[in-house]
Amino acid sequence: MTRATVIARRELSSYFYSPLAYVAMVLFLIAAGFSFWDDFRPGQPAAMRSIFEYMVWLLVFIVPVLSMGLLSQEFATGTVETMMTAPVNDTEVVLGKFLGSFAFYAVLLVPTLLYVGLLRVYSKPDYGPIFSGYVGLLLVGALFTSIGLFCSSLTKSQVVAAVSSAAILVLVTVVPRWASAKASLSDFWRAAAGQGVFAKYTDFARGILDLGNFVYFLAATTVFLFLTVKVLEARRWK
Amino acid sequence: MADEKTNQPESQKQRWLKYGSNVAVASIVVIALAVLVTYLAQSARKRVDTTRSGQYSLKPQTKEIVKELKQPIRLISLYSAPTADDYKARSGTESDADRRVREQAAEEKQWRYEAVNDMVQEYARASDKIKAEAIDPLADPAKVDMLVAQLTETYGGEVKKYRDFIDTYREKTFPEIKNLAAQEAAAVAKVTVPENSEDEQLQAIDGAKFTVVQFPKVLEQINTLIKRPLEQKPPDYKGAVDAIQSGTSQFDAFLGQIIAAFNSAKTSEKLPADVKAYINESLPRYEAIKKLTTSVLDQVKGLGELKLDKLRESLRARDSILVLGDSDLKVLTSDQVWQNDVDRQAMGAGRQVVKPKFAGEQQITTAILSLTQKPRKIAFVRPSGPPVAESGIPGFQRGGMLGAIADRLRSYNFEVIEKDLSGMSAMQAQMQGQPAPEEPSDEELKDAIWVVVNLPSQQQNPMMGAMSPTIAPKIMEHLNAGGSALVMTLPNADKLDEAFADWGVQMATDQIIVHEAAGADSVRSTDMIEEAKKIPYIFALNEFGDHLLAKPIRGLDAIMVPIIPVRTQSKPGVTATPLLPIPQQPKAWAETDMSSVSRPGVTPNFDEKTGDIAGPLFGGAALEREGKGRLVVIGSLQFATDGLISIPDEEMLQRGVFVARFPANAELVTNSIFWLAKMEPMIAISPAAMEVSRIGPISPGLLTFWRVGVLLVGLPALVVLAGVGVYVSRKN
Numbered sequence: 001m002t003r004a005t006v007i008a009r010r011e012l013s014s015y016f017y018s019p020l021a022y023v024a025m026v027l028f029l030i031a032a033g034f035s036f037w038d039d040f041r042p043g044q045p046a047a048m049r050s051i052f053e054y055m056v057w058l059l060v061f062i063v064p065v066l067s068m069g070l071l072s073q074e075f076a077t078g079t080v081e082t083m084m085t086a087p088v089n090d091t092e093v094v095l096g097k098f099l100g101s102f103a104f105y106a107v108l109l110v111p112t113l114l115y116v117g118l119l120r121v122y123s124k125p126d127y128g129p130i131f132s133g134y135v136g137l138l139l140v141g142a143l144f145t146s147i148g149l150f151c152s153s154l155t156k157s158q159v160v161a162a163v164s165s166a167a168i169l170v171l172v173t174v175v176p177r178w179a180s181a182k183a184s185l186s187d188f189w190r191a192a193a194g195q196g197v198f199a200k201y202t203d204f205a206r207g208i209l210d211l212g213n214f215v216y217f218l219a220a221t222t223v224f225l226f227l228t229v230k231v232l233e234a235r236r237w238k
Numbered sequence: 239m240a241d242e243k244t245n246q247p248e249s250q251k252q253r254w255l256k257y258g259s260n261v262a263v264a265s266i267v268v269i270a271l272a273v274l275v276t277y278l279a280q281s282a283r284k285r286v287d288t289t290r291s292g293q294y295s296l297k298p299q300t301k302e303i304v305k306e307l308k309q310p311i312r313l314i315s316l317y318s319a320p321t322a323d324d325y326k327a328r329s330g331t332e333s334d335a336d337r338r339v340r341e342q343a344a345e346e347k348q349w350r351y352e353a354v355n356d357m358v359q360e361y362a363r364a365s366d367k368i369k370a371e372a373i374d375p376l377a378d379p380a381k382v383d384m385l386v387a388q389l390t391e392t393y394g395g396e397v398k399k400y401r402d403f404i405d406t407y408r409e410k411t412f413p414e415i416k417n418l419a420a421q422e423a424a425a426v427a428k429v430t431v432p433e434n435s436e437d438e439q440l441q442a443i444d445g446a447k448f449t450v451v452q453f454p455k456v457l458e459q460i461n462t463l464i465k466r467p468l469e470q471k472p473p474d475y476k477g478a479v480d481a482i483q484s485g486t487s488q489f490d491a492f493l494g495q496i497i498a499a500f501n502s503a504k505t506s507e508k509l510p511a512d513v514k515a516y517i518n519e520s521l522p523r524y525e526a527i528k529k530l531t532t533s534v535l536d537q538v539k540g541l542g543e544l545k546l547d548k549l550r551e552s553l554r555a556r557d558s559i560l561v562l563g564d565s566d567l568k569v570l571t572s573d574q575v576w577q578n579d580v581d582r583q584a585m586g587a588g589r590q591v592v593k594p595k596f597a598g599e600q601q602i603t604t605a606i607l608s609l610t611q612k613p614r615k616i617a618f619v620r621p622s623g624p625p626v627a628e629s630g631i632p633g634f635q636r637g638g639m640l641g642a643i644a645d646r647l648r649s650y651n652f653e654v655i656e657k658d659l660s661g662m663s664a665m666q667a668q669m670q671g672q673p674a675p676e677e678p679s680d681e682e683l684k685d686a687i688w689v690v691v692n693l694p695s696q697q698q699n700p701m702m703g704a705m706s707p708t709i710a711p712k713i714m715e716h717l718n719a720g721g722s723a724l725v726m727t728l729p730n731a732d733k734l735d736e737a738f739a740d741w742g743v744q745m746a747t748d749q750i751i752v753h754e755a756a757g758a759d760s761v762r763s764t765d766m767i768e769e770a771k772k773i774p775y776i777f778a779l780n781e782f783g784d785h786l787l788a789k790p791i792r793g794l795d796a797i798m799v800p801i802i803p804v805r806t807q808s809k810p811g812v813t814a815t816p817l818l819p820i821p822q823q824p825k826a827w828a829e830t831d832m833s834s835v836s837r838p839g840v841t842p843n844f845d846e847k848t849g850d851i852a853g854p855l856f857g858g859a860a861l862e863r864e865g866k867g868r869l870v871v872i873g874s875l876q877f878a879t880d881g882l883i884s885i886p887d888e889e890m891l892q893r894g895v896f897v898a899r900f901p902a903n904a905e906l907v908t909n910s911i912f913w914l915a916k917m918e919p920m921i922a923i924s925p926a927a928m929e930v931s932r933i934g935p936i937s938p939g940l941l942t943f944w945r946v947g948v949l950l951v952g953l954p955a956l957v958v959l960a961g962v963g964v965y966v967s968r969k970n
Contacts, residue, residue, distance in 0.1 A: 017968060022961035026954040033949035040945065043342055045349065046931040111953050118944060124931040128288025206356060207289040212280030219272035226268045230261045 003088045007096025008103065011070070015104040024065050025108055031058050036115050046123035048115060052133040052205040055112075056198060059137075059144055060169045066104065067148025068162035070097045071232075075156040080235075090232040094225055098149055105141040109134065129207030136204020139217035140197060144169055146224035153231040173197045283363055293353065293596070296360050299919030300603050304365040309610055311365075312562040313358045313602065314385065315372040317351045320344040350576065354559065357598045361606075368606075393567060396544050400475040403537060404468070407482055411534055412461065415489075418527050419453035422520060426450045429516045439506050442499040443513060449492050456492075460485030476544045483538045490531040497524050561602060563609030570601045574649070600920065608651030614915050615686035616647050617678065618656035621709045621732070622663065626691050627656045640691065642880040643907050650908065650920070657683060659709040687914045688716055691875065692727035692734065694747075713737035722867035722914040724907070726875040729802050729832060742809030743859050743871050746828060750775055750835050751801050751855055751873075752842045753826040774842050775800040775835050777826075777857075782902065783817040785860045787870070787909040787921055796902035797882060800835070801857040802873035803828045811864040818857030818872065827852050860913065870910040877903045 015021040035054040039047070074080040083093060119125040144165075151165035152158075176196025179189065193199070200213045287295040296304075324344040332340070355372045362370035373381045390397070431444045463485060467477030500517045503509055509517070559570040577595040618627040618640065627644035628637045638644070644654045655678045658664070664677070678686075690713060714737040717723060725734065731747050738744065752774035777798045782788035798818070806814040820826045827844045828851040829835055834842045844850050858872040876882060883904045887897045898904070912920040936944075 016964050019961065019965075022957055025957045029954045029957060030950060033945075033953065036949060037945055040933065040949075041941070042933050042935050043338060044345065044933050046933050111957070114948070114953065119933070122936060123933045126290045126931065128290060132288045203285075206294055206352075207287065208294050209286040209288060211282055211284040212276065215279035216276050219276045223269055223272045227265060230265060234257070234261065 004092040004096040004099065007088070007093060008099035011097055011100025012103045015066075015100070020069075021066065021104065024062055028058060028062050028108060029111055032112055032115075040115070040118060042122075046119045046125040048119070048125075048130055048133055049205050051115065052137065053198075053202070055137060056140055056173065056201055059140060060173055061166060062108075063105065063141065063144040064148050064151070064162040064165040064169065066108075067101050067145055067165065068152055068158040070101055070149050071152040071228075072155050072158045072161045076158070084235070090229050093232065094149065094153075094228045098146060098225060101145050101149065102142055105145060106138065109137060109141075126207070129205070132204045132207050132209050135209065136201050136213075139204070139214065139221075140201055142221045143197065143217050143224070146221040146228070147172075150224045150228045150231070153228045169197075285363075294356050294360060296364050296599060297919075300599055301364045303603055303919055304361060304368060304606065307365055307367040307606070307610060309367065309564050311368045311606055311609065312560075313361055313368060313370045314560040314562065315354050315358045315370075316375055316382075316560060317354045317372070317557045318347075318374050318376040319351045320347040321376060350557070353596060354557075354575065354598060357596075357602070358559065361602060389562070389567070392562075393565070396542060397475060399541055400479055400544055403541060404464075404475060404478050404482070407534065408464070411530060412457075415527060415530050416454070416457050418523065418530075419450075419457055422523060422527075423451050423453045425520065426516065429513055430510070431513055432510070437508055439499075439503045439508065443503055443509070443517070446496040446499045449496060456489060460489070479538060479541060479544075483535065486531050486534045486538075490528060490535060493524060493528040493531060497521065497528060500524070559598075559602065561605035561609060563606075566609055568605040568608060570598075570605060574601050604650050604920065611651075613651050613653040614917075615682075616644075616652045616654050616689060616911065617683050617686035618644065618654065618689045618691060619659050619683070619709065619712075620656070620691040621693060621695075622658055622660050623693060624663070625656055627654050637880065639879045639881075640689075642883050643878050643904060646904060646908060647911060650911075652911070652915075655682065655686065659712050683716070684719065684721070686721075687911060688713070688721065688723040689911075690723055690725040690734075692725060692731045692745075692747075693875075694728055694730040694732075708732050708734075708736075710734045710736040714739070717741070717863075717867060717869065720865075720867050722869065724870045724872070724910045724914060726872050726878060727802065728875045729800060738869075738871075740809065740812075741861050741863060741869055742807045742812050742814060743861055743869070744805045744807075745871060745873055746803045746805065748832070749803055749828040749830050749851070750832055751777070751803055751820055751826055751857065752829045752835055753777065753820075754824040755841055774829075777801055777820065778900075779818060779821070780902070781819060781821075782906065783815065783819060783856075783858075783860075785815040785817060785913075786918060787860060787913040788817055788906075790921060791902045791905045791909065794902035794905060795900050796906060797877060797885075797900045798857060798874045799876045799882065800874065801877075803851070803855045804857055804859050804871050804873045806856075806859045806861070812861055813863075814859055814861045816856035816859050817870075820853060820855040820857060822853050825853075826855060828855055860910075868914050868916075870914060872906070872910070878907050 032051065032055060036048075036051050038044075039051055071080070074083060088096075116125070116130055119130075147168050148161070148165040151168065152161040154164070155161050173196060176193040177198045179193040195216075200216050203210050203213055285295075287293075324340075324347060351374075358370040358372065361368045373385060375382050426447050429447065431447050432440055460481070463481040464478050467474035467481060470477075500521050504514065504517045504521070506514075557572040559575065561568040561570065575596070575598045577597050618625075618638075620626060624638065626638040626640045629641050629645050638656075648654050657677045690709070692709075710732060713723060713725070713734060717737065718740075725745070727734075727745050727747055729747055729750050733745055733747050735744065755772050755774050779796045779798060780793055782791055782796070801818070801820070804816075804818075806816060808814075825844065829842045829844075830849040830851075831842065834840050844852065846852075857874060858870065861869045861871070863869070877900075882900060883898065885899045887899045891897075909921050912918065
């Protein structure tokens with residue numbers, strides 16, 4: 001586990017050295033600021049539910065950008081060979097990369113705590129839904145990061161990694177949301193659409209911590225991390 | 239040789255097969271495990287509601303109720319989210335204030351939409367038997383069409399009955415009535431009845447003739463009223479049947495009066511011979527027509543409810559919730575689910591004053607119970623006098639004095655019946671030549687919860703006065719048989735000591751609780767409570783005791799006009815809890831000189847020598863007897879009448895919002911009934927005001943500073959600065 005932490009720390013610091021991460025952060029903060037604009041008005045309910053929901057749509061495009069280089073850059077530059085020969089196994093590599101990227105994602109969310117501060121100054125917000133909203137965002141971020149990491153492990157090209165992970169995120173987030181609004185959907189497909197990311201995240205934004213939703217995100221994240229490990233292992237025996 | 243064979247390196251294909259299949263199997267296993275674990279976690283339905291008001295959780299009492307469900311229930315929210323039009327300015331010259339009102343209304347609409355949809359989903363989570371969905375009629379009209387088609391198939395059986403009845407009526411019965419009526423109109427027109435006669439019978443015959451001549455016109459009007467609902471798309475069969483019923487009832491009543499007049503006049507010597515001959519000859523024909531109309535009315539009664547009509551109403555009404563059972567459905571309107579309450583502190587501070595009370599949980603649970611359980615009976619029993627629980631028709635017919643309370647109980651799925659226990663009403667009706675009112679038998683009253691309206695003798699029947707018999711023995715019989723009752727009384731009514739002997743409770747109807755009049759000479763206030771303080775026998779209460787039925791309404795305002803003391807004493811096997819503690823500031827006591835209370839210009843004074851009793855005093859009690867039922871006694875009756883329950887809050891009324899000024903008046907009665915019916919969960923899930931904290935005032939300049947200066951520019955700029963800083967430090 002120590003080796004994974006070392007890799008995580010290295011990965012996190014590499015984000016701060018990369019201009020791309022700052023660009024992603026600025027874009028995220030501007031978009032989030034715009035979405036909070038409407039909520040932060042005198043007379044509006046002191047809640048962050050709509051901005052929490054809006055942030056998920058942002059993350060569908062931001063996280064692939066943040067995670068595209070995690071492994072594909074290693075493949076492109078050839079440093080993956082060094083990594084393979086290092087006294088660290090594939091699982092630790094994947095975990096380290098994931099934790100580093102996830103930690104940066106968490107840093108991305110930190111400035112949004114200012115919104116909470118503003119609500120606190122001008123009203124008496126209900127902190128329960130705010131807390132659960134952030135928990136939900138962290139879980140969504142973990143899942144999105146693991147998908148981004150998986151896509152990054154499949155290709156040398158960062159662009160391909162970003163596009164493919166964005167496509168998967170759209171498939172698991174936007175499509176079920178769109179489908180569930182259709183009148184002609186059968187019960188089976190309606191239930192399937194109910195397993196989409198947005199449906200599982202909504203409870204967090206409302207203030208509900210549901211064990212099923214927790215496990216959903218943790219299990220899906222684990223699956224993608226597992227698949228990433230297998231992709232890395234395959235390089236040895238391919 | 240053997241060594242060569244075993245040392246041969248694996249080919250790529252072999253490696254792919256071996257390691258690839260391992261990976262595939264492992265991946266499938268991991269995915270399957272993940273799905274299984276997720277499924278188990280979701281099935282466990284463990285959740286924590288972190289909201290301050292617990293608005294996304296059903297109360298434990300509701301969960302207990304829905305867990306026990308045997309039949310499937312479907313909940314459909316038909317709330318609409320705000321559309322782009324709701325956010326659009328109404329005109330180019332919209333003022334800031336109008337814009338804020340519009341935006342607040344759209345925000346409120348969104349909030350209600352989410353609250354109801356969330357609540358409905360909670361029910362589905364709480365029980366396997368409940369399925370929930372949300373259909374926005376504005377956004378998803380296709381879904382609404384599918385819903386209507388599904389429901390027509392499930393509940394549409396009665397549509398055929400209604401349609402067949404209407405077809406038969408229009409094609410056969412109505413033409414027959416119309417023909418016969420037209421014939422009589424023609425025949426009676428030829429009969430000469432002396433006009434302007436002073437003889438009552440002749441006047442009656444003249445009136446009958448005039449009515450019969452109008453028959454064709456009346457029937458044509460009825461026909462027009464029936465046609466209109468049928469021309470709607472889809473046809474309003476219920477409306478058409480209602481039109482048939484009301485038109486035919488009116489016609490039937492005319493016929494009844496004509497037949498009565500003819501029967502009374504046919505042997506009269508004063509009638510001209512031709513009139514007499516016409517009467518004798520035509521009576522059987524009038525009776526035949528009446529038979530037809532009576533048969534139509536009987537058929538209408540037998541049609542039953544048209545459930546699809548409720549669906550039509552719910553789709554027409556904005557924002558409703560459908561609760562669908564196996565064979566019936568309930569519609570919960572927006573008014574039932576969102577009840578207004580007033581935040582008096584905010585009113586004083588000039589802020590938003592209307593707090594919406596979300597009664598969704600109580601209303602949905604009641605609807606579910608009504609679909610899955612037999613309705614409980616509530617019997618309003620009285621010693622005499624007119625019915626008290628009838629619903630009125632606003633503007634046309636006055637209801638009973640407790641009509642509003644009775645309607646509220648009906649909305650909670652209670653079957654409301656009423657009876658004059660003394661039988662005096664039936665006798666009086668007979669004396670006046672009117673049909674006796676339909677009343678339940680004693681057998682039907684046995685399993686009902688009684689609401690005893692204890693009126694003093696003079697009020698029951700001013701003519702009969704002290705001859706009105708006491709109903710105490712019947713109440714005692716009901717209670718001893720394990721029945722439950724809510725007793726509400728006026729001063730000077732029967733004390734019902736015989737009924738309460740084994741319960742240890744006494745209603746001191748020969749006393750009235752009064753208080754010192756505070757500020758009687760001061761300037762008239764606009765607040766009813768301030769004015770109430772000046773009148774000795776009016777009490778404004780907001781504390782009702784420690785009993786389960788009283789706690790949820792603590793803090794709500796009630797008015798008691800007047801109230802008598804109710805005392806309890808210890809009795810073996812009886813648990814008694816006092817209700818309605820009378821505040822001792824200003825000083826209050828039980829006054830024995832009742833006449834001093836209502837005499838103008840006379841202020842009652844506490845005088846121990848005349849038997850006045852000092853506090854503490856209570857205006858009610860809740861009692862439970864081992865092996866028997868429950869009893870609630872309230873030393874007031876006026877508080878539950880339509881007049882006091884419906885008093886609006888004047889300030890809110892001026893703003894166009896109806897809010898009851900004394901909401902606890904009705905809640906006290908309904909909570910008492912729930913407790914008597916052992917429906918404690920319904921008390922526990924009373925609607926709660928949903929506190930929504932809102933952002934306070936911010937000046938436009940400061941708002942722009944925060945929004946633009948900090949959120950859009952400041953924060954991102956800080957990030958850029960941080961990046962630059964990292965770059966520079968790395969370079970150095």
